Amino acid sequence: MTDSPASPAPLADPHLVFDPVAGDGPKDVVILGSTGSIGTQAIDLVLRNPDRFKVTALSANGGRVDLLAEQARRLGVRTVAVAREEAAPALREALAGQYGTEPLPEILVGPDAAAQVAASDCHTVLNGITGSIGLAPTLAALEAGRTLALANKESLIVGGPLVKALAKPGQIIPVDSEHAALFQALASGNRADVRKLVVTASGGPFRGRTKAELADVTVADALAHPTWAMGPVITVNSATLVNKGLEVIEAHLLYDIPFDRIEVVVHPQSYVHSMVEFTDGSTIAQATPPDMGGPIAIGLGWPERVPDAAPAFDWSKASTWEFFPLDDDAFPSVNLARHVGRLAGTAPAVFNAANEECVEAFLGGALPFNGIMETVIRVVEEHGTPVTGTSLTVSDVLEAETWARARARELTHRTATAEARA
Template sequence: MSDSPAPLADPHIAFDASEGRRDIVVLGSTGSIGTQAIDLVLRNPDRFRVTALSAAGGRVGLLAEQARQLRVRTVAVAREDAVPALREALGAEYGSEPLPEILAGPDAATDLATSPCHTVLNGITGSIGLAPTLAALEAGRTLALANKESLIVGGPLVKALARPGQIIPVDSEHAALFQALAAGTRADVRKLVVTASGGPFRGRTKAELAHVTPDAALAHPTWAMGPVITINSATLVNKGLEVIEAHLLYDIPFERIEVVVHPQSYVHSMVEFTDGSTLAQATPPDMSGPIAVGIGWPVRVPDAAPAFDWSTASTWEFFPLDNEAFPSVGLARHVGSLGGTAPAVFNAANEECVDAFLAGRLPFNGIMDTVTEVVAEHGQPTRGTSLTVADVLEAETWARARAREMAEKFGEAQPAEARA
């Protein structure tokens, strides 16, 4: 382990723990994480109060409804052209009552992340969540982090700003590791075990994956998610990203972070300790529990999520990962070890390749083949104390452009019947 005093996410540190009702800012309030967090808050008004909301601006009706339900002080949208519709929707919700303050523009969520509160829940999707993450950390807020891209593309920047224990992870796997790690000290940890459902193509060989369709890849057996993260689950890129996250959050070397396939998605991850004991965190598949940990830790929120009915028989299975069919985890370990801008290149290239696959321009196996080429071409990443947000954005821009070029050439090289 490193010489840092404690990892970014440490269950033994209740960062700025406060008594009574906790003020929360929700970034990405109209997305999946945001809407579930708001439902949890509305069910626990004595524990939580949301003071501000941000969203991209595509669902202003829902945003206005959330603002009225929660009586927030401020509402922010990334799209300035959404302000007139938002103001109209707020007017319909509030009637003659005063409207909340409205912020707009690409920096609105970042500004909101510094507003007075106890916890900032970052549920924004994509690398645009990095700036709000950095702003919340610099302002001294507890960060409930669901925006994995913040760590993937900006890991060194986040580590430079965050105090030990300042981040509480909201991803189900990392919330599981967070809770299991509470059972021992860092010196007691032998390895982290991240579970994967295996996606819709579990058990298939690489050859059998050559001609799978976008519709088949979008049919996830366990979780209902957006298209990009669902395809990432089919390629297991999401597990690769989670391995990088686990390394950064818990300061555990890559060689001591394992991925196993668990189709039922009941065990969200495990920690193996040096005495041979393994602690698993298990709940039925539901994000309410991880969200409750993120915004409530170190206090548990009663009935935050459903529990198991132990009087009903069930079977839990575990399988080794097929690294040949799903090379994404190995590639993620490689870019994670490189550090610097390499993970940003990996993530950005993958997003472009997923778009190409969904549009029919790239076969399923071509996603990782192309990402591997982009990573190799990128070469030595920018790293160390000189790394800046501008470096990350520049690396992302290059990776996206190069991935699009490669995907286009790949499509042109295919026989006409393969492109049809």
């Protein structure tokens, strides 16, 4: 199946600056997922640069209310949102402990709370939520006319057409390290002169192993990432290279480059975060030591750069940078992602949801490592023809996800039962 022609206006374009509330003084920022890895690093950047950024609202799931209350107090926010309703009493108590006799910030509670703060009065919304639950806040921020610093790749993956229908040129700034790298490299040339996007992958803990050698790897093996410290789900996605498949879909959606012009290359050192090859043969690479400070600073500060946002290389020391082709037999996830990306519509949502269920099963000991992708492939095949085009709705996405999760759990249960009997 051939790729459709590239459309004239990519979602993320470094040459276009969407500035909804231009003016003097610090940018007003809302941080979604503030107690997670991206959120805590973003808050550290803000606290080090009070002349550039001011946080007006925070949201979190509710698992770390003491940290959320401490963040709210340090930043002096107007609003704090928590998704889990059962966490609200503990949050109020934690805020009371932080604020004492001072008035508490506004507290929003429930599954729609993050979307509410995403639409609040601010310049930039940083979506650092993990998982497809980030879709509603992404859509809310775009509809409200905010600049969206997007670290929640799943909302773009599962709701690509919905996001594209709302986003204005330059309104989205990518925060993933790979897409922030592509964003910066694309700034060095014209889009018409782009030949290829090259997305780098560390290769994870199993680089160089064959599919047969992956059959008996353990959870501990999969969580031993060689270069990045991440949560368990993202780390397993790195081990299967599902994360790279998702990033290929994301790159296609962000930059409107056909799938056959997006390549994945293994780069174990994780120094080069991605590259752009131009038609004259030049390749522009963006490189820093592995650290998310730089991409977060690009998301919040673009078109300005934030001094000392991330460490730089020490060029007085020798180093070796290696690049290897991807083994598609051992790691079929990237080609599968290209397939569902071409299908579009609800297909990427099915892929992502099935994978999340299978990773959970693997972490719980109910599925072998190779069983993750074997099950995801089967769920994608059974999904059949996805809902596509302008008829796609949020309900379609949620319905497809619900079916994919249920089917993945059913297949996983069968696999675990069969292994127990063997």
